[in-house]
Structures are given as structure tokens and as C-alpha cells.
Amino acid sequence: xxxxxxxxxxxxxxxxxxxxxxxxxxxxxxxxxxxxxxxxxxxxxxxxxxxxxxxxxxxxxxxxxxxxxxxxxxxxxxxxxxxxxxxxxxxxxxxxxxxxxxxxxxxxxxxxxxxxxxxxxxxxxxxxxxxxxxxxxxxxxxxxxxxxxxxxxxxxxxxxxxxxxxxxxxxxxxxxxxxxxxxxxxxxxxxxxxxxxxxxxxxxxxxxxxxxxxxxxxxxxxxxxxxxxxxxxxxxxxxxxxxxxxxxxxxxxxxxxxxxxxxxxxxxxxxxxxxxxxxxxxxxxxxxxxxxxxxxxxxxxxxxxxxxxxxxxxxxxxxxxxxxxxxxxxxxx
Amino acid sequence: xxxxxxxxxxxxxxxxxxxxxxxxxxxxxxxxxxxxxxxxxxxxxxxxxxxxxxxxxxxxxxxxxxxxxxxxxxxxxxxxxxxxxxxxxxxxxxxxxxxxxxxxxxxxxxxxxxxxxxxxxxxxxxxxxxxxxxxxxxxxxxxxxxxxxxxxxxxxxxxxxxxxxxxxxxxxxxxxxxxxxxxxxxxxxxxxxxxxxxxxxxxxxxxxxxxxxxxxxxxxxxxxxxxxxxxxxxxxxxxxxxxxxxxxxxxxxxxxxxxxxxxxxxxxxxxxxxxxxxxxxxxxxxxxxxxxxxxxxxxxxxxxxxxxxxxxxxxxxxxxxxxxxxxxxxxxx
DNA sequence: GTGAAAGCGCTAACAA
DNA sequence: TTGTTAGCGCTTTCAC
Numbered sequence: 252x253x254x255x256x257x258x259x260x261x262x263x264x265x266x267x268x269x270x271x272x273x274x275x276x277x278x279x280x281x282x283x284x285x286x287x288x289x290x291x292x293x294x295x296x297x298x299x300x301x302x303x304x305x306x307x308x309x310x311x312x313x314x315x316x317x318x319x320x321x322x323x324x325x326x327x328x329x330x331x332x333x334x335x336x337x338x339x340x341x342x343x344x345x346x347x348x349x350x351x352x353x354x355x356x357x358x359x360x361x362x363x364x365x366x367x368x369x370x371x372x373x374x375x376x377x378x379x380x381x382x383x384x385x386x387x388x389x390x391x392x393x394x395x396x397x398x399x400x401x402x403x404x405x406x407x408x409x410x411x412x413x414x415x416x417x418x419x420x421x422x423x424x425x426x427x428x429x430x431x432x433x434x435x436x437x438x439x440x441x442x443x444x445x446x447x448x449x450x451x452x453x454x455x456x457x458x459x460x461x462x463x464x465x466x467x468x469x470x471x472x473x474x475x476x477x478x479x480x481x482x483x484x485x486x487x488x489x490x491x492x493x494x495x496x497x498x499x500x501x502x503x504x505x506x507x508x509x510x511x512x513x514x515x516x517x518x519x520x521x522x523x524x525x526x527x528x529x530x531x532x533x534x535x536x537x538x539x540x541x542x543x544x545x546x547x548x549x550x551x552x553x554x555x556x557x558x559x560x561x562x563x564x565x566x567x568x569x570x571x572x573x574x575x576x577x578x579x580x581x582x583x584x
Numbered sequence: 585x586x587x588x589x590x591x592x593x594x595x596x597x598x599x600x601x602x603x604x605x606x607x608x609x610x611x612x613x614x615x616x617x618x619x620x621x622x623x624x625x626x627x628x629x630x631x632x633x634x635x636x637x638x639x640x641x642x643x644x645x646x647x648x649x650x651x652x653x654x655x656x657x658x659x660x661x662x663x664x665x666x667x668x669x670x671x672x673x674x675x676x677x678x679x680x681x682x683x684x685x686x687x688x689x690x691x692x693x694x695x696x697x698x699x700x701x702x703x704x705x706x707x708x709x710x711x712x713x714x715x716x717x718x719x720x721x722x723x724x725x726x727x728x729x730x731x732x733x734x735x736x737x738x739x740x741x742x743x744x745x746x747x748x749x750x751x752x753x754x755x756x757x758x759x760x761x762x763x764x765x766x767x768x769x770x771x772x773x774x775x776x777x778x779x780x781x782x783x784x785x786x787x788x789x790x791x792x793x794x795x796x797x798x799x800x801x802x803x804x805x806x807x808x809x810x811x812x813x814x815x816x817x818x819x820x821x822x823x824x825x826x827x828x829x830x831x832x833x834x835x836x837x838x839x840x841x842x843x844x845x846x847x848x849x850x851x852x853x854x855x856x857x858x859x860x861x862x863x864x865x866x867x868x869x870x871x872x873x874x875x876x877x878x879x880x881x882x883x884x885x886x887x888x889x890x891x892x893x894x895x896x897x898x899x900x901x902x903x904x905x906x907x908x909x910x911x912x913x914x915x916x917x
Numbered sequence: 918g919t920g921a922a923a924g925c926g927c928t929a930a931c932a933a
Numbered sequence: 934t935t936g937t938t939a940g941c942g943c944t945t946t947c948a949c
Binding site: 259309317319341342346353355357378512515534 | 592637639640641642644645650651652653654655665666668670671672674675678679681682685686687688689690691709711712812838841842844845848866867868870871872873874884
């Protein structure tokens with residue numbers, strides 16, 4: 252039978268019950284600073300007996316460490332905040348924050364040097380902010396990170412010396428997809444890229460280039476972003492430039508759906524005429540039409556790790572932590 | 585030219601600059617308690633000049649109000665937290681929380697009387713929690729809300745006397761879909777329901793029943809939930825029981841995709857043989873295959889309002905605030 | 918209408 | 934190793 256802990260027990264009551272000073276009780280509870288074995292035992296007993304739980308607000312105030320993790324999303328418009336991917340990242344961060352007794356805030360950082368820097372500087376000055384996770388950043392923005400944010404900021408995507416990065420292994424995912432297409436006999440493969448300003452969008456591009464060189468095929472890319480609209484546009488441009496295109500890889504499933512829609516409208520058969528592959532393996536990929544071939548992207552795991560690391564103190568032993576991406580073959584390729 | 589507000593400005597500095605006491609400055613800033621017009625003016629000027637922003641942590645500690653909003657998601661398994669819908673709700677809440685200088689936590693509440701109540705009681709006792717938004721609740725759970733949470737809890741879906749509810753107008757959305765199907769000549773219409781234990785899933789069911797009675801058609805429903813798997817299963821069951829089925833409405837787009845996939849596998853033509861409609865108008869609805877007919881569901885707007893209201897003090901003038909749902913006709917029906 | 922003073926619960930110098 | 938003493942920044946009685 253558990254007794255319901257009354258969270259209104261204060262450290263002072265614990266100290267009194269243990270026969271020590273509040274300072275000693277604090278040292279024992281936080282595990283910081285010296286304490287004798289006896290003191291430790293007695294305080295721990297008192298904590299258990301009274302059901303003491305530290306008050307996060309008071310702790311934050313005293314330590315001046317803030318009380319929330321902010322997910323800072325770089326984007327052209329404020330509406331990036333409504334993106335499903337951003338939502339998944341935020342939810343994962345909120346779950347981690349909750350476990351730490353904190354909360355997660357979601358905030359837009361306008362793209363473009365000055366504005367973005369100002370937004371990050373605001374974050375650095377905000378005493379209620381414990382840690383920051385940056386999403387969709389440019390390399391430049393990260394490199395000019397306000398010093399106030401150093402040590403408590405992580406990034407999803409590539410990192411820097413100061414800012415640990417957490418990313419999916421998109422090069423290997425893309426290479427897996429290319430290998431699959433290639434072994435299927437596809438030779439005229441077009442890659443619809445991500446937004447060029449996003450730092451993390453460059454790595455899969457390089458992987459594409461490397462693979463194509465290796466197998467001696469032409470490197471064909473069209474500019475995209477992570478939206479379906481652009482996916483549509485991209486495939487049209489691709490077919491205009493290279494009418495013999497027999498495969499398209501989009502760097503997001505959403506864009507791939509745009510590609511599929513455009514192809515369907517043009518009466519082009521998938522995968523017979525043109526194979527299509529996405530990236531992310533969103534839940535819908537398995538459901539939409541005959542099934543989208545894609546590569547997995549463990550968004551929640553990545554975001555949770557980034558949040559955890561930012562909260563724990565983002566000292567970067569490795570500048571980039573990579574999460575594996577697996578090819579999922581369905582019908583479209 | 586805006587000056588960058590230094591968030592390290594304290595109320596005391598404002599008071600000094602305004603030539604008043606911290607107490608007076610506090611009264612002006614919070615708008616609580618008496619203050620003279622002059623005092624008000626001078627404090628406001630100082631606030632503007634110094635770029636003062638209240639420190640939420642200190643405020644929370646002094647008021648004992650907590651520093652985060654918790655999104656409490658009721659579900660059978662912890663994995664509900666990874667649901668895309670939950671992610672959208674959480675992101676919207678995090679955005680609102682951020683604007684209030686707070687953060688949002690995400691937490692699972694197990695379904696089933698005792699466990700769920702215990703989880704809510706924990707929330708009520710946690711002094712770091714300012715407000716709660718409950719998602720996917722049962723009516724029962726809401727009715728047994730711990731008194732400590734009253735006045736700072738809102739629900740997405742139906743509410744109670746104590747807990748303001750925020751929901752999409754699913755009855756009208758469903759009726760719109762039914763009207764569309766009916767005018768299209770569909771007569772053997774099956775509704776795949778939401779999870780029976782979710783309170784909000786009942787309202788569209790009633791709307792369905794009412795409409796079918798009104799037009800003199802049989803009321804046919806099969807049990808579903810909001811997943812694609814169940815959508816698949818549901819349509820199979822429906823066709824077994826009523827082979828003449830000529831339309832299926834699923835109460836979520838995701839389930840509708842399951843329905844579409846199952847029909848495609850059975851070689852049943854959509855919309856010629858069977859029309860399919862979903863609910864939510866997720867971004868993918870426009871993209872997947874030939875386009876899913878559905879009704880809109882302003883998830884972010886609903887969640888943001890619920891969060892705002894919980895934070896502002898959830899006194900319920902109306903027990904339920906309704907957001908409109910519009911039919912979007914695409915290809916599947 | 919205003920100011921002085923006492924907290925909110927905890928942490929961190931500094932002495933002892 | 935321990936206790937004492939100040940705060941962290943804000944709110945809120947309670948006299949004036």
C-alpha cells in the first residue's frame with residue numbers, strides 16, 4: 252500500500268525530521284556537495300517517510316536555470332510551426348521535458364542572418380529558458396550561436412563544435428534507396444532535394460552524388476523542399492529536362508506524395524514507367540495508394556535524445572549523433 | 585528601430601526608474617490592486633523603456649501557480665503519445681505556453697477508472713503544474729476530476745460543468761458528409777466509429793443516427809478506432825454484414841486510408857462501387873491517391889484555445905466551445 | 918493609493 | 934562535514 256505523497260512537504264520539514272539543517276538536506280537531496288553517511292541516511296529516511304518531492308519552481312528560481320526547454324524552429328514563415336514534422340519533434344521534447352519536471356515551448360526563428368540571430372539572442376537572455384533544441388537551422392546560424400546558449404543547446408541535423416547535432420543517417424538511407432533502384436535496373440534517377448538553406452539537407456545530396464559517380468551515372472537533381480507542392484513541381488521539371496527519367500527520390504515522404512500525385516495526373520505509371528521513393532516512412536507511407544517505398548526516420552527518438560542532451564548539458568564529445576535509416580520497400584519502387 | 589529587451593531587467597529596477605516601490609510596480613504590471621493614474625503611467629513608461637518582462641519562475645513561486653501546462657493524453661498504451669494527432673495538439677499547446685513564458689509537458693494517462701484518476705491526482709498535487717489540457721478522455725474521468733485541478737483544466741472534446749470542452753463540430757461535419765453521399769445517390773452507408781470509450785466520439789455517432797432516421801435509411805455502424813488497421817478491418821466487417829454497402833465514412837482520415845487500402849486490395853472501385861469519406865482533412869488527404877473526401881478539423885486552433893483557456897483560468901461559461909467543420913469534396917466520394 | 922516587510926521553497930557562499 | 938546567512942524575483946498582506 253503506497254501512501255500518497257503530499258507534494259506540499261518542504262525541504263525544511265525534511266531537514267527538521269532528519270535533525271539536520273536545510274542546507275545539509277539540500278546537499279543530500281541534490282547529491283551535490285559533501286555529506287556524511289549518517290546525514291545521508293537520515294535525510295533519505297525522512298524524504299521517504301514524508302514523501303518529499305522537490306519543488307521544481309523553487310529550484311529553478313534559486314538556481315537561475317529556467318524552467319523550460321524551447322524548440323526553436325528556423326523557417327521562412329511562422330507557419331512552419333504547424334508542420335507535422337515540427338509537431339512530432341515538439342511532442343517528443345515535451346515528453347522529455349515533462350519527465351524532468353519541465354515544459355517545452357515552441358518558437359519560430361525567422362530565417363536570414365540578422366533576424367535569426369536576434370531571436371536566438373532573445374532566447375539566451377530569457378532566464379526562464381533552460382535549454383534549446385534548434386530545428387531546420389542553417390550552418391551559419393548555429394555558428395553564430397549566442398555564447399549564453401552554449402552548453403545548453405543542441406540541434407537536429409548537423410551540429411558544430413559547440414552544438415551537438417542529432418540526425419538521421421540520411422546518406423545511408425539515400426544510398427540504400429539508390430542501391431535498390433539501381434539493382435532494379437533504374438538508370439535515369441532524379442533526386443528532388445530539400446530546402447537548400449537547411450544544413451542537414453546537404454548530407455543526403457552528397458551521398459547521392461557519391462553513389463552516382465561510383466556507378467557511373469549522371470547526377471540529376473531538381474530543387475525541392477519538404478512540401479507536396481514542390482514535389483509536384485519538381486517532378487514536372489525533372490520530366491521536362493530529362494524525359495527518360497525512370498526513377499525519382501524525394502527527400503521527404505510528403506514531397507514524394509506530391510510526386511506521385513503529379514505522375515498520376517500525367518498518366519505515368521508507378522512503378523512501371525517511373526519508380527518513386529520518399530524519405531521518412533511517415534505512418535501514411537504504408538497506406539497511401541499501393542504503398543510508398545521509403546527509408547525510415549526515427550524522428551521521435553532523435554528529438555528525445557536532442558532534448559535530453561540539451562537539458563543534461565550539451566557538451567559535445569561527438570559533434571553529430573547519427574540514427575540509422577532503413578530502406579522500406581513497398582510498391583512505388 | 586526596436587531596442588532589444590534585456591530580459592534580465594527586474595521589477596525592482598522598473599520600480600526604481602519609475603520612482604515607486606516594487607509593490608506598486610507589481611500592482612501596475614499585474615493589473616491587480618489599486619494604483620493611481622500617475623503611478624500607472626510612470627511604471628508603464630519604465631517597463632517600456634527598460635524592456636521589462638516578468639520572470640515567470642519567480643512569479644510562479646510567489647503565487648504558487650506552477651510553470652507549465654500539461655497535455656494529459658488518455659489512452660490504452662503509453663504509445664498514444666507518439667500519435668500524430670497528439671503531436672499536433674502538443675505543438676499548439678507548446679506554442680501557446682511559450683507565449684505565456686511557460687512550457688508544455690506531455691504525459692500519458694492510462695485509461696480505466698483507478699489508474700486514470702491517480703494520474704490526474706498526481707497532476708493536481710504537482711506544484712509545478714499551472715494548467716492541464718485533457719485529450720481523449722472518458723466522460724467518467726472528467727467527472728471525477730480532482731478538485732485541485734478545477735478551474736485550470738480544459739478538455740479537447742466534450743466538457744463537463746467544471747471543465748470547459750473544446751471540440752470540432754463533428755456532428756455537422758458528419759452530417760455534411762452524409763448529405764453529400766445521400767445526394768450522390770448513396771443509400772447503404774456504413775459509419776466506422778471512433779473508439780467507444782472516447783467521450784467525443786459519441787457526438788458524431790448521434791448525428792449519423794439522426795440523419796439516417798430522418799431520411800429513412802438504416803443505421804449501420806461498425807466499430808473502429810482512429811487507426812488504419814481498424815479501418816481495414818472495419819470495411820471488411822461492413823462488407824460481410826452488408827454486401828450492398830455503397831459508402832463508408834470513417835471518423836478519421838487515417839482510418840479512411842485503411843478503408844481505401846482494403847478496398848483496393850479487394851478490387852473494389854472507389855468511388856464507383858463504394859464511396860469513401862474520412863474526417864480531419866489531414867494534409868495527406870489531398871495527396872494520397874486520387875484525393876480523399878473528408879471534413880475539416882482545425883486541430884491546432886482547438887488545442888490553442890483549450891490551452892489558452894486552461895491557462896487563463898478555466899471557468900466555463902459555456903460547457904463546450906465548437907469549431908466549425910467543412911466538407912471537402914475530392915475524388916473518393 | 919502607497920510602501921515596508923515578509924514570504925514562496927530552494928540553493929550556494931561563507932564560516933565555523 | 935555542517936550550519937548560518939543571503940539571496941533568486943515576484944506577490945501580498947498590512948499598516949500608513
